[in-house]
Amino acid sequence: MNLDYIKPDEWSIIEEGFNPDHIKASESIFSLGNGAMGQRANFEEHYSGATFQGSYIAGVYYPDKTRVGWWKNGYPEYFAKVLNAPSWIGIDVLIDNERLDLNTCKNVKDFRRELNMKEGWLSRSFMTTLNNGKELKVQAKRFLSLDLDEVGAINYEITPLNGDANIVFQPYIDAGITNEDTNWDDKFWDTTKVSHQNNQAFINAKTMKTEFHTCTFMESKLFINGESIVIEPIVKTEASSIQFGYSQNVKQDETFAIHKFGGYTVDRNHKKDQLISAAKTTLKKATELGFYALLENQKTAWADIWNLADITIKGDVKAQQAIRFNIFQLNQTYLGKDSTLNIGPKGFTGEKYGGSTYWDTEAYCIPFYMATKDQKVARSLLEYRFNHLEKAIENAEKLGFKNGAALYPMVTMNGEECHNEWEITFEEIHRNGAIAFAIFNYYRFTDDFSYIQEKGLEVLIGIARFWHQRANYSVDKKQYVILGVTGPNEYENNINNNWYTNYSAKWCIEYALENIQKIESEYSTDYTRIMNKTRLSKAELKEWQDVSSNMYFPFNEEKGVYLQQDGFLDKELITVADLDQSQRPINQKWSWDRILRSPYIKQADVLQGFYFFEDHFTTEALEKHFDFYEPFTVHESSLSPCVHSIQAAKLNRMEQAYQFYLRTARLDLDDYNHEVDEGLHITSMAGTWMSIVEGFGGMRVKNNTLSFEPKIPKQWEAYSFKVNFRNQIIKVHVCQNETHFEIEGEGELNILVNNETITIAPNNLVTV
């Protein structure tokens, strides 16, 4: 644990006391988002201390020219980067001509931040004495509206405490921003127009190269002690910014407030030349409602989300806070309204990592969205990959594959590869497997075959073709091998026959074959359409079959375990427990070659396969593999503890499961990885949700039936969660000695609890 200043609270993230060293961390932790835009918790007023300014618009990116030390053929020339967007939250404040700046004022007292997750707002309050002697009380609250997702609102209040004061609010919008994470210090934004009308201001700016057109806008209202007043603003226009100045003489103990409404209209939703008029429409709606009504709508919207997504934990307030923080941030990042968007690993909380979409989405996020939202949301995430199929085929062609083989990129924004480290970009090809698995997982959970029939099969075919071509026949082994890959454990590079990759390749081919057969027999029109489009022949299918039936898997008879890759047992097999603790974390202490030849595992690899394909193996086999691999696992990826937590729970090792849970749940709140200042680990938050629902709750779909095997850590009194299973909402409440099941709505549902069928009906609490 690196930081421990967040106050425990069931529904809020709270910081008390002003500590400049925590500013950048808190800017990440208190971030706001509404799926369409987001922002770090930067101060509204000027702050001259260390800060990391960040505002982000969903889907707006920049292709930064790739920078490497040694170029390898196949690297993408450009690299889609998360882009710092024009900022609309700024309000400079002058008090008797002194600029308010917490970094330079005489003192800061009663500083408090609260991120209210239940209602979806961020507040900040403090008292300060300026260098000119003025004492002030400041209270600010802001939110990004879920209701009108192009707009956010701020209520910023100042009360002079030791005498009258002239106060000037200078709300501004500014497109003159840069990225911290840029390869060549390119200018990312081009401001095309700065305009204003009455109390409204607009900046039209487009991104360089990608030409995303945006309009950043603001409008402000002023109040004295809650009474609306009109002040003629002084307007200051510059090349890429505009500021309004509202000056007012304020008496001691009176409160001068500004309500600032701001946000973005973008050409994903509007015509390029109508961005300003769309902004005006949005501002009209927002200001007519006003700050408080908009805030009430916000509470309602978040209540709707929580109604389905909430997990309660009784008897462990830190665990409760943490799981809600994870669920809250996931919902701030992605709400599933737009299939061109996806879940970036840092969401709207930082700009590190090019691209937004990793295999994290398919491997970790889809189960969360599937169970806590309408199933359209998960389908939308699948469609994202369908829409990128052509680019995935092009990507495979660049690497020498042909005939419609598809390799999805390691990281992407628009379907193109955004990564350039050969051992990952070209070799971590197992991502294709997760993309196929998500289709299977969606169908298993929702029973909605129409997706496979309409779109998914084409994706499965492209992926199967890739594996067919990527495997080669080893005359030596007389089986098919897959050489030169990087598995989920990125602490191995360019290895041969990574068991997880080989297994997932075999499965992908078989799953594609199974679905081709099903569509051939049940949906002949679709079959003809797809066969014509993909030019798939029976001869090719026979070749696929040959590869999948004769795939080689490294296995050690003596230990009875599949080997992570060829040669794994040649390593010096010292367990993590026996490793000198001064050497941890190895990714900071050891040179890369040493990590590579060590047995240490960054995140579940063979065990990831046992997680995905659980039904293919006995619990005894899981136990054997868990006992072999977990002791070599250093969990230096944020995605590692959740899978191990789920498996430990399955093996009835609840203490171990709980420890893994803690490590994933408070990763960012306690800054385990010493990097929360750069942004949050959004995608791994879905893994935390899985740890509870699939791990402790033991939720699965077995034989088309929802199934639970509830367990509970001894540290908790009780926990509960809800699941949307095929449009029926099931509530599961697990106590130390019993579990209660409820169902909402009209219909009954048969579920399995510890492998016994139980029927749950509305208004009827079932206790097991």
Next chain:
Amino acid sequence: MNLDYIKPDEWSIIEEGFNPDHIKASESIFSLGNGAMGQRANFEEHYSGATFQGSYIAGVYYPDKTRVGWWKNGYPEYFAKVLNAPSWIGIDVLIDNERLDLNTCKNVKDFRRELNMKEGWLSRSFMTTLNNGKELKVQAKRFLSLDLDEVGAINYEITPLNGDANIVFQPYIDAGITNEDTNWDDKFWDTTKVSHQNNQAFINAKTMKTEFHTCTFMESKLFINGESIVIEPIVKTEASSIQFGYSQNVKQDETFAIHKFGGYTVDRNHKKDQLISAAKTTLKKATELGFYALLENQKTAWADIWNLADITIKGDVKAQQAIRFNIFQLNQTYLGKDSTLNIGPKGFTGEKYGGSTYWDTEAYCIPFYMATKDQKVARSLLEYRFNHLEKAIENAEKLGFKNGAALYPMVTMNGEECHNEWEITFEEIHRNGAIAFAIFNYYRFTDDFSYIQEKGLEVLIGIARFWHQRANYSVDKKQYVILGVTGPNEYENNINNNWYTNYSAKWCIEYALENIQKIESEYSTDYTRIMNKTRLSKAELKEWQDVSSNMYFPFNEEKGVYLQQDGFLDKELITVADLDQSQRPINQKWSWDRILRSPYIKQADVLQGFYFFEDHFTTEALEKHFDFYEPFTVHESSLSPCVHSIQAAKLNRMEQAYQFYLRTARLDLDDYNHEVDEGLHITSMAGTWMSIVEGFGGMRVKNNTLSFEPKIPKQWEAYSFKVNFRNQIIKVHVCQNETHFEIEGEGELNILVNNETITIAPNNLVTV
């Protein structure tokens, strides 16, 4: 072959006709060097077309901040770069106020360049018509003195052909230069003083960070029709340059000439504050001799070099020209006078590649210098590594090794690592083997054990310790393995049990043990000194022995060959001959992952081991391995064909040997690799020499005796070379049907010819 414009000539490199597309290639090919400095063949006068300006001072480098896409622990923070030095050759020319510029004048006729390798000078002549209508004849000749190695001289002559003309020579020196190859556009030079006195000018400049102090200087003399004249110069001084203007009205058909002397004094040879006075001393010597006498000395100095180093080839003028070009460029790069210097892969002909010293020096260059120079030169190259031993130990410590284990850097300038690609920097550790092998090779050839006794053993101990620690015991194989390496074949990365690496590790340990034993029994004082210094214990030696005696080597019984690495036979084994030619060269056509999983070999790997450790294997074993591996070898490294040429010759496959020879010998002259414009491949040139002497001549040292098995390609009438063997000069002259041996000096020598002992005595031609 990419280019074919060099005229065949036995002793000169000749270009005829002006082709702007050849300028950058010719700037490389016609480069000059004298071991202490060097320069590309840039024009003296201004040239506004495409050009790559380059002047270099031996041992003067800059630590450029490392730039990578993804940082890996262990990368060096800085990267010693070959540095473009201030230029001293420039002479701007004004003819009736028009600046002479071959890129803009009306025409260029009779353009001719000659690099006279016999005498060590470069000339250039042409006729041109300027835009102002003036017709001129220009003749320029220059050389870098071997005799006074701080100075070079230029004779630049102009004759107006169609009327009188005012001609202004503006010789200048300029420290305002940049590197094309820079990571962050750093300024590399800091000019500290620009001064002049009479006809002399000086620029004191130091390199940033490394603070190498240099003085660039010049002095000029003027002549009309060969008669010395005095012209008062107009001096133009700027912040980092200085120019003298000598104006003269010249009659039609009269020749106006400038003799410019210039060069560098550096603080490697002089005190920092005496660089100008040292420059004055050098200029005094040079100008007192004058251009022509200095040129005569140059011819004598080169005659001395050629006397021992020349190889003649009769009946194949292109082969003759090529081998002399290789020998000439090697001597221009390194003359063995200074053990702080080494042989950079591009010599003084370009700035690509950080650092100067690769394993090329030990694997390819030492045999050439050992046989064609005094043995002190080879010893000096060995001492270079001894002097870097401490840095090699530090380098190993950075990678987690301890207790005096030494890992020499992949590339270096001052002993520190200059490379940052993990699969090479951290994993291509076989370089350590070549450094130990060079010690063995030197002792085998010279019989000078004093080097091992005084210095070499410490290097051998550091290297043996590295291998001991780097190997690990595989419980699975019950032998020691070496995991995660890159072999000489860089088309494989992070492989396990590269046979060459394992074999060379075992050999290094055994050779170190053998020498420890010998020094223990024969040189007890040295033994005590070295044991005290290295704190080597008998217990540690026993551990070494355990590793070397139980090293694992991948072997395939069925094929009877050692495998390049574990799993090699899993690859899709399509030979190069069966590979679609449109896919070649694979390093340009294929993505890196595809290259890695292919069986294709960049340069000798297993066969490199068979070359170094030839005596350990039968000719039948060589043949079997050659027949297995060569068909998968794409020879996409300049260092590949020579080893294969030597082995093909040994196997009596003379046509194949000859084809390999051609590919190595004219690599740069014919620009096989499409990159000669970036500079020459200096170190591979030593491989060309080996192809003839060790390949065709079959030279070896067997049982302490010089041995030959002469063969000759059918395309040649005869060839000859000389060898300095333990201070006796043997001349070998091979014809189609017989070979003649001669010895210089007083003593006799027993040699082996085709394994029969023959005595050669002075003044007595022995014919076999």
